[in-house]
Amino acid sequence: MDLGLKSKVAMVAGASMGIGYAIAEALAAEGARVVLASRNEERIQGAARRIRETTGGEAWGLVLDVRDPDAGTRFVQAARDAFGPPLILVTNAGGPPPGSFARFDIQDFEEAVRLNFLSAVRLTKAALPDMQAARWGRIVHITSSTVPEPAVGLFLSSAVRPAVAGFSKALATEVARDGITVNMVCPGLIATDRLQELAKHRAQESGLTAEEEFETLGRAVPLGRIGAPKELAAVVAFLCSEPAAYVTGTALRVDGGKVASLL
Numbered sequence: 001m002d003l004g005l006k007s008k009v010a011m012v013a014g015a016s017m018g019i020g021y022a023i024a025e026a027l028a029a030e031g032a033r034v035v036l037a038s039r040n041e042e043r044i045q046g047a048a049r050r051i052r053e054t055t056g057g058e059a060w061g062l063v064l065d066v067r068d069p070d071a072g073t074r075f076v077q078a079a080r081d082a083f084g085p086p087l088i089l090v091t092n093a094g095g096p097p098p099g100s101f102a103r104f105d106i107q108d109f110e111e112a113v114r115l116n117f118l119s120a121v122r123l124t125k126a127a128l129p130d131m132q133a134a135r136w137g138r139i140v141h142i143t144s145s146t147v148p149e150p151a152v153g154l155f156l157s158s159a160v161r162p163a164v165a166g167f168s169k170a171l172a173t174e175v176a177r178d179g180i181t182v183n184m185v186c187p188g189l190i191a192t193d194r195l196q197e198l199a200k201h202r203a204q205e206s207g208l209t210a211e212e213e214f215e216t217l218g219r220a221v222p223l224g225r226i227g228a229p230k231e232l233a234a235v236v237a238f239l240c241s242e243p244a245a246y247v248t249g250t251a252l253r254v255d256g257g258k259v260a261s262l263l
């Protein structure tokens with residue numbers, strides 16, 4: 001299938017590693033011109049270089065903290081300068097720290113809102129005008145399986161990420177007539193550094209090793225294993241594609257069947 005992504009300019013946030021990196025790589029492999037962003041200069045330039053090498057495509061690294069008030073405008077300007085008006089946006093960042101309600105104070109909630117909700121709003125606000133001018137756009141928000149199913153031990157994620165679901169769905173309705181689709185992808189257990197960290201956290205409480213926790217987590221998934229970043233990235237690349245034009249306002253789980261609810 002031709003995804004129609006050749007030469008489209010894409011912005012992927014939180015992309016020096018993990019899920020964001022895999023998405024940037026998948027888009028570049030389909031011929032998109034990708035600007036990828038994260039906070040550390042060396043890591044993001046290394047990631048952009050690796051993507052150029054593995055895909056033979058175009059990738060540009062930008063140092064950006066998605067919590068900064070000017071993150072959206074800087075990201076869009078960098079994409080315009082590097083490749084032209086961006087028509088694809090993938091919002092993503094690190095997750096909030098794990099723990100239960102008692103562990104967190106109000107500042108922790110504010111920080112989680114900044115990192116995992118306002119960042120998505122900020123980047124979207126800056127990216128929309130170019131998409132509206134082109135009457136074509138694709139926005140994908142990366143959230144978590146804590147949106148359909150709040151998770152024990154991931155209190156901040158469970159409390160804050162559903163705001164992205166409301167934002168994503170409401171926006172999808174508003175911009176549909178502009179030819180812009182807005183969707184959300186909810187990862188289950190995907191093998192990244194973030195998951196290693198969560199396994200370590202669980203290991204401290206259970207007395208098992210982090211490796212044992214990792215295996216136990218995988219066994220609890222209906223498909224019997226933890227997912228690969230590439231498996232999630234392929235779904236996002238499709239949502240960003242031309243053939244996905246009639247898919248908007250959805251929340252798509254990529255979780256090996258882990259979330260038990262119907263909706």
Ligand code: NAD
Nearest residue numbers: 014016017018019038065066093094095144189190192194
């Ligand atoms: P990760 O920690 O491996 O990678 C996060 C990326 O975001 C890195 O490139 C990091 O540098 C960047 N980043 C972090 N804070 C940033 C900031 N303030 N500004 C810009 N960039 C920033 O995480 P991951 O496993 O790839 O997960 C990506 C998202 O998906 C996270 O929000 C995570 O909570 C969520 N998620 C992951 C899983 C999983 O199993 N991996 C499951 C559910 C949800």
